[in-house]
Amino acid sequence: MPVGDLREAMAQFTLQGTREPLIGQMSHLSVGTRVLGEMDKPLISRHRVDSDGSLAEPPSGAPKVGILGSGDFARSLATRLVGSGFSVVVGSRNPKRTAGLFPSSTQVTFQEEAVRSPGVIFVAVFREHYSSLCGLSDQLAGKILVDVSNPTEQEHLQHRESNAEYLASLFPTCTVVKAFNVISAWTLQAGPRDGNRQVPICSDQPEAKRIISEMVHAMGFMPLDMGSLASAREVEAMPLCLLPAWKVPALLALGLFVCFFAYNFIRDVLQPYVQEGKNKFYKLPVSVVNTTLPCVAYVLLSLVYLPGVLAAALQLQRGTKYRRFPDWLDHWLQHRKQIGLLSFFCATLHALYSFCLPLRRSHRYDLVNLAVKQVLTNKSHIWVEEEVWRMEIYLSLGVLALGTLSLLAVTSLPSIANSLNWREFSFVQSTLGFVALVLSTLHTLTYGWTRAFEESRYKFYLPPTFTLTLLVPCVVILAKGLFLLRCFRLRLAKIRRGWEKDSAVKFMLPNDSILTEKTSHV
Numbered sequence: 001m002p003v004g005d006l007r008e009a010m011a012q013f014t015l016q017g018t019r020e021p022l023i024g025q026m027s028h029l030s031v032g033t034r035v036l037g038e039m040d041k042p043l044i045s046r047h048r049v050d051s052d053g054s055l056a057e058p059p060s061g062a063p064k065v066g067i068l069g070s071g072d073f074a075r076s077l078a079t080r081l082v083g084s085g086f087s088v089v090v091g092s093r094n095p096k097r098t099a100g101l102f103p104s105s106t107q108v109t110f111q112e113e114a115v116r117s118p119g120v121i122f123v124a125v126f127r128e129h130y131s132s133l134c135g136l137s138d139q140l141a142g143k144i145l146v147d148v149s150n151p152t153e154q155e156h157l158q159h160r161e162s163n164a165e166y167l168a169s170l171f172p173t174c175t176v177v178k179a180f181n182v183i184s185a186w187t188l189q190a191g192p193r194d195g196n197r198q199v200p201i202c203s204d205q206p207e208a209k210r211i212i213s214e215m216v217h218a219m220g221f222m223p224l225d226m227g228s229l230a231s232a233r234e235v236e237a238m239p240l241c242l243l244p245a246w247k248v249p250a251l252l253a254l255g256l257f258v259c260f261f262a263y264n265f266i267r268d269v270l271q272p273y274v275q276e277g278k279n280k281f282y283k284l285p286v287s288v289v290n291t292t293l294p295c296v297a298y299v300l301l302s303l304v305y306l307p308g309v310l311a312a313a314l315q316l317q318r319g320t321k322y323r324r325f326p327d328w329l330d331h332w333l334q335h336r337k338q339i340g341l342l343s344f345f346c347a348t349l350h351a352l353y354s355f356c357l358p359l360r361r362s363h364r365y366d367l368v369n370l371a372v373k374q375v376l377t378n379k380s381h382i383w384v385e386e387e388v389w390r391m392e393i394y395l396s397l398g399v400l401a402l403g404t405l406s407l408l409a410v411t412s413l414p415s416i417a418n419s420l421n422w423r424e425f426s427f428v429q430s431t432l433g434f435v436a437l438v439l440s441t442l443h444t445l446t447y448g449w450t451r452a453f454e455e456s457r458y459k460f461y462l463p464p465t466f467t468l469t470l471l472v473p474c475v476v477i478l479a480k481g482l483f484l485l486r487c488f489r490l491r492l493a494k495i496r497r498g499w500e501k502d503s504a505v506k507f508m509l510p511n512d513s514i515l516t517e518k519t520s521h522v
């Protein structure tokens with residue numbers, strides 16, 4: 001789309017009741033010769049940089065955009081807008097102080113002055129200062145205000161109304177568009193080559209949304225239509241929800257690691273030191289870590305499949321699928337992907353550590369010492385058939401388990417997940433994932449073998465570590481098996497198709513009190 005068209009659209013944008021074109025000043029500027037097609041070229045080439053390194057003047061036909069605020073975000077936004085062929089005017093409470101921070105072609109002036117001519121104004125100010133802009137409402141009437149704000153988690157919980165809707169309520173004569181909040185000041189400045197390219201946009205005014213979408217596009221980002229301004233709260237929550245999705249799973253993994261590490265330290269290092277006076281501290285970096293990591297991986301893997309089992313059990317018990325799961329279960333179900341990927345990460349480390357076990361010097365000394373002992377006691381051939389088989393089998397099972405897990409990890413990459421239909425995806429995630437859990441269990445059982453029953457394996461009365469890890473996975477496997485029984489399977493299938501235990505549907509009218517609850521038979 002030629003820049004002239006965008007200019008025209010911006011100029012013609014009027015609100016009901018406002019006859020004047022929004023972009024008053026712009027409409028009489030001669031139409032620039034630059035076309036937007038040019039804007040599809042790599043962003044960097046569009047910076048017109050002067051010999052002194054500052055950005056050069058934009059051509060006189062460039063569409064004019066206003067920015068309120070002169071902070072980090074305003075600065076990055078101005079730089080990118082100038083680089084994308086827009087002419088920028090910044091409104092500050094103290095233009096003298098801040099002018100030096102902006103590209104030389106940006107006009108930095110007082111707020112009243114800055115909002116006069118542009119039809120599109122970015123509000124790069126924190127929510128608590130929105131009301132300080134109310135003095136500008138006459139000049140702002142009929143214009144497009146772009147809310148770029150990002151609430152903190154606390155603010156998000158505190159206010160039921162999104163920042164954008166709050167801004168709209170302060171300026172009822174303006175059209176508010178929510179955009180750019182998911183882009184960091186850094187990404188804006190560095191250009192869309194780094195980081196996320198998608199910019200979700202929402203507004204109640206389709207024409208305003210279209211204009212901002214074109215601008216987003218011209219700046220090298222991908223506009224994503226999120227509908228009306230009522231979605232602003234959801235859009236504002238997007239940057240908040242990314243990290244928390246990993247926070248709980250990562251803390252869980254860390255917690256498990258610390259617990260298992262302490263347990264293994266007591267068993268493998270402290271016990272020999274205290275009871276036998278042996279120094280086994282050399283085991284800390286590899287051996288103890290490699291007893292800890294597989295336990296964390298294995299328990300995490302079982303925690304990926306436990307909530308599905310709990311959900312199924314809850315549905316069976318309630319006899320309906322039309323009741324919400326408790327919040328903790330809901331959250332758990334949503335974080336399975338992260339828990340699963342952390343499990344895969346630990347399992348991969350465990351495999352690498354296992355390959356390193358025979359490389360260690362301590363291992364070589366052990367072998368040589370054993371050989372010498374054998375010579376001295378005149379033994380020539382040691383070969384315990386059972387031990388040989390046990391090791392061959394548990395190693396093979398471990399490799400198979402890790403191979404299956406890597407299929408799950410690969411399909412969780414968005415590009416690959418998108419190329420699978422949901423049946424293929426759920427076959428890999430649900431069925432193969434469960435197979436990986438069973439293979440890991442067999443790997444652990446064949447590794448452990450009869451050790452759980454040998455008294456010499458109990459250090460300080462503490463059982464071998466692998467016995468502790470078996471509890472949750474075995475519960476999950478047994479429960480899954482139980483749900484495969486005909487009676488449970490048919491009932492679960494019925495419930496998942498909408499059947500209910502009491503074929504009575506209870507409903508309440510909004511005004512009805514609990515006492516007048518009605519029941520109707522369908």
Ligand SMILES: Cc1cc2nc3c(=O)[nH]c(=O)nc-3n(C[C@H](O)[C@H](O)[C@H](O)COP(=O)(O)OP(=O)(O)OC[C@H]3O[C@@H](n4cnc5c(N)ncnc54)[C@H](O)[C@@H]3O)c2cc1C
Nearest residue numbers: 305308309312336337340341344408409412429430433493
């Ligand atoms: C390395 C790795 C990567 C992962 N990546 C992802 C990922 O990218 N995305 C993701 O969402 N998860 C991911 N996960 C998590 C996990 O694989 C999925 O959440 C998986 O779908 C869970 O399977 P499930 O069978 O427990 O649960 P669900 O498939 O949700 O099923 C829940 C329960 O209901 C039963 N059930 C389901 N449908 C029916 C039916 N129609 N009739 C009767 N019973 C039914 C199941 O047997 C189960 O008991 C990953 C895990 C790992 C280990």
Ligand SMILES: NC(=O)C1=CN([C@@H]2O[C@H](COP(=O)(O)OP(=O)(O)OC[C@H]3O[C@@H](n4cnc5c(N)ncnc54)[C@H](OP(=O)(O)O)[C@@H]3O)[C@@H](O)[C@H]2O)C=CC1
Nearest residue numbers: 069070071072073092093124125126129132149150184185
């Ligand atoms: N930084 C980032 O990466 C991102 C920021 N955002 C959003 O952009 C907005 C601005 O953030 P950011 O630039 O980082 O913040 P800054 O604190 O750096 O800038 C805020 C600016 O607001 C202006 N302002 C206007 N009125 C007031 C007032 N009454 N009191 C104080 N300041 C006022 C100030 O400019 P002056 O003194 O010139 O008037 C100030 O520079 C926020 O809503 C933020 O959520 C969104 C996405 C990412």
Ligand code: HEM
Nearest residue numbers: 291294295297298347351354398399401402440444465466
């Ligand atoms: C290439 C893949 C794998 C290899 C080579 C491998 C190898 C090993 C080895 C050598 C041991 C014994 C460690 C020791 O002597 O201290 C072991 C134990 C164990 N492995 Fe694996 N493994 C693999 C994959 C997995 C996977 C995918 C899981 C589960 C997610 C897993 C879970 C365990 C557990 C729980 C133990 C017992 C730890 C203990 O209590 O000491 N392994 N594995």
Ligand SMILES: [Cu+2]
Nearest residue numbers: 244245331335
């Ligand atoms: Cu969460």
Ligand SMILES: [Fe+3]
Nearest residue numbers: 240241244245
């Ligand atoms: Fe959340």
